[in-house]
Amino acid sequence: LLLDPRIAYPVLAGYPRDPEDKEYMLVNNKCQCVTVTSKLIPSKENLDEEVVERNIRILVPLKARENISDPTSPLRTSFAYRMTDLCKKCEPVETELGGEIHQVQEGNSCNEPETCYTYNRDKCYTTTFPFLHRGEIQKVPVALTPTSCYAD
Numbered sequence: 001l002l003l004d005p006r007i008a009y010p011v012l013a014g015y016p017r018d019p020e021d022k023e024y025m026l027v028n029n030k031c032q033c034v035t036v037t038s039k040l041i042p043s044k045e046n047l048d049e050e051v052v053e054r055n056i057r058i059l060v061p062l063k064a065r066e067n068i069s070d071p072t073s074p075l076r077t078s079f080a081y082r083m084t085d086l087c088k089k090c091e092p093v094e095t096e097l098g099g100e101i102h103q104v105q106e107g108n109s110c111n112e113p114e115t116c117y118t119y120n121r122d123k124c125y126t127t128t129f130p131f132l133h134r135g136e137i138q139k140v141p142v143a144l145t146p147t148s149c150y151a152d
Contacts, residue, residue: 026054027086031116032079033059034086061118068116069125069144079117124149 027036035057040050060079067073090110092103119125125144130137143149 023055029086031114031118031120032081032086033061033118034081036083036086064117068119069127071127071129071144076117080115085114119145121145122148 023037023039025035025037027034029035036054037057038052038054041053043049043051058079058081064076064079065071065073066076088110094101095104096102123145126141126149127144128139129142131140132138
């Protein structure tokens with residue numbers, strides 16, 4: 001097997017969901033409603049070997065909009081799932097280089113906006129809505145996820 005050094009190949013590492021369970025969580029993307037897990041299972045061909053079984057769970061939200069922050073946008077009819085996008089690690093991590101601590105990102109292409117198919121309940125989404133008041137239509141701001149937009 002030859003790998004082209006000019007192409008980035010994703011390496012999936014995971015963490016166990018439960019100490020008793022040998023299944024590892026690889027991806028839990030709430031924005032695109034995808035969960036990817038993997039575990040070692042006995043091989044059907046050779047019982048002395050184990051093979052990796054990967055499970056991909058995709059939830060397709062009903063009545064998802066092309067622009068989730070605009071309730072008047074058309075319904076989304078296509079959903080794209082790319083493993084390389086789901087597995088990219090864009091959260092900065094600290095690492096030591098030359099005796100100094102630096103913040104680095106493990107992934108590339110992190111500046112591209114992520115397409116979200118549903119609301120992240122921890123994020124505040126707003127839009128403007130036409131409101132008829134005394135014969136005039138005014139655009140008023142509306143919270144689409146009120147619990148995330150307003151403090152208790």
